Amino acid sequence: METTALSLKAAIVELFARHNLSIGRVRGQGYDGASNISGEFNGLKALILKEISLAYFVYCFAHQLQLVVVGLATKHYEIYRLYKELSNLVNIVGGSCKRIDLLRETQRESLGLNSEVETGSGKLQELSLARAGDTRWISHEKTILCLLTLYPSVIDVLxxxxxxxxxxxxxxxARGLQEFMKTFNFVFYLHLMKYILGVNTLCQALQRKDQDMLNAVKLVKLTDESLKCYRLEGFDSLLEDVTSFCEKYEIEVVDMEAEYVYPRFKRKKTGITNHHHYVVNNFNTVLDMQIQELGSRFNEVTTKLLTNMSSLSPSCNFSAFSKVNLLNLAEMYPCDCDFDEDKRFANLSGLGDLAKMMVKTSLHIDCPLVYRLIKLSLVLPVATESVERCFSSMKNVKTDLRNRMGDEYMNDSCICYIEREFLQQVSVKEAMQRFQKMKTRREQL
Structure with missing residues (x-):
């Protein structure tokens, strides 16, 4: 199948027509960052927007978050070098089963010699260096945390x-990696990225199947505020952690009051102290890049649309309700909207609950426009994680031994695999009875 924007659009139109649906009723689009999808002029989202101006496009939040990490790694040399050396480290240490076994054995010995570690059944888990993935923020954090824990064992393996x-x-x-890992710079940037990537509440929320749009928007703001607060107050605590780590593993600590020396031009006078270099040129610069990248990436989303939708949130007794935002939201969907407090609505937690309660109380009939706005808010996605999990599951269904299955059979098999948690609730007896009643059988099951 072709994956050009035109062929994808044709496939979508054909799918809608097959189910007697009008593509003109589409009110939202959500994709990842592929060029054939997000192209400004000839991408799939642009082609659909040309015909349907109300099909607002929301860039997948999870991919946007990952691009923040990628953007920082490409803009700051020291962070780029850290990521590159971490990748080389994972490749060389995990390059053979013998090296992996040696890493695990060294880890067991170090735990046995450490009297501060409480051992026993269920107390500890075997660790290994995790390879950072290209699509998940949290995988980079996992790599750094594993390295901090296994640092002496990794040095022994090298x-x-x-x-x-x-x-x-x-x-x-191995010699080059040892020299790099025994420097103050390595420890400093490793701990700095540990904190930045540790602000992963947003990442964990975006990986959930039951995605809450309003919660995702709120978490973006909280992540931004956390980084800004750490920029103002976090250097001293970071320096304490770095110094403690260096003293523990006998790594030379840089004198912050001494004059900074260029690594390549040691005779050249800099006129600044090491403290100024690490605070201004590195700590502040890295966090400024991260904050700027986070803001620029998520500002590309239809901010006005998401802000207006927040007024529909029933959380905290509709504390975010705004008549102006609600009217603005109605104006954004002109084709769908022509121009005593109920305690049952007080403890609702999300738009889905609000929609269910409106149907339960028949208010969707008395207030059809409000109910329509809620439905429009629910169908606009902020992440495509559940869709991409479906694509990933296809390789488990259509294998080399089952590579000639038809589309219908593969579709049925994928549904059973993807919704296996739901299907586990169906008993075998119920399935047999339904199969038996579909038509007359020669024998009774």
Whole structure:
């Protein structure tokens, strides 16, 4: 199947027609960042918007968040170098089963010698260096946390590779990684990125299947505020963690009051202290880039649309309700909207609950425009995680041994695999009875 924007649009139109639906009724689009999808002029979203101006496009929040990490890594040299060396480290340490076993064995020995660690059944879990993924913020954090925990074990494995490596390039890589990992700069940026990536409430929320749009918008703002607060007050605590780590593993600590020296031009006078270099040129700069990238990425979303929808949230007894925002939301959907407090609505937690309660109390009949606005808010996605999980599950259904199955059979199999949690609630007896009643059978099941 072709994946050009025109062919995808034709497939969508054909799908709507097959189910007797009008594509002119589409009120929202949600995709990832593929060029054939998000192109400003010839992308799929642009082609649909040309015909249907009310099909507002919302960029997948989860992909936007990942692009924040990618953007920072490409703009700041030290962070770029950190990511690059971490990737090389995972490749060389996890390059063979022997090295992985050596890492685990070294970890067990270090835990056994450490009297401060409480061992026993269920107390500890075996760790290994995790490879950072391209589509999840939290995978980068996991890599850093594992490295901080396994730091002495990783150093031992690198020393072993340097001494007994079969190939000279592996020995040179191991030697270079050791030198880099025993520097103050490495420890400093590792702990800095540990905190930045640790603000992962947003990431965890965006990976959920039951996505709440209003909660996602709120978490974007909270993440931005947390980074700004850390920029103003976090350097001293970061320096304490870095210094403590360096002293523990006998890494030379930089004197913050001494004059900063350029690594490549050691005789050149800089006129600044190490404290100024690490605070202004690194700590503040990295966080400013992160905040700016976060703001620019999520500002591309239809901010006005999401802000207006927030007035429909029933949380805290409709504390976010705004008549002006509600009217603005109605104006954004002109084709759908022509121009005593109920305690049952007091404890609702989301738009889905509000819609159900309106149907339950028949208010969707008395207030059809409000009910329509709620439905429009519910169908506009902020993340495509559930859709991408469906695509990922296809490789488990259509394997090399089942590569000739038809589209209908594959579709049925994928539904059973994807909705397996729901299907587990269906008993075998009920399935047999339904199958038996579909038509007359020769034998009774």
């Amino acid at each position: 020393e072993y590779i340097e001494k007994s490596g079969e190939f000279s390039n592996h020995q040179n890589q």
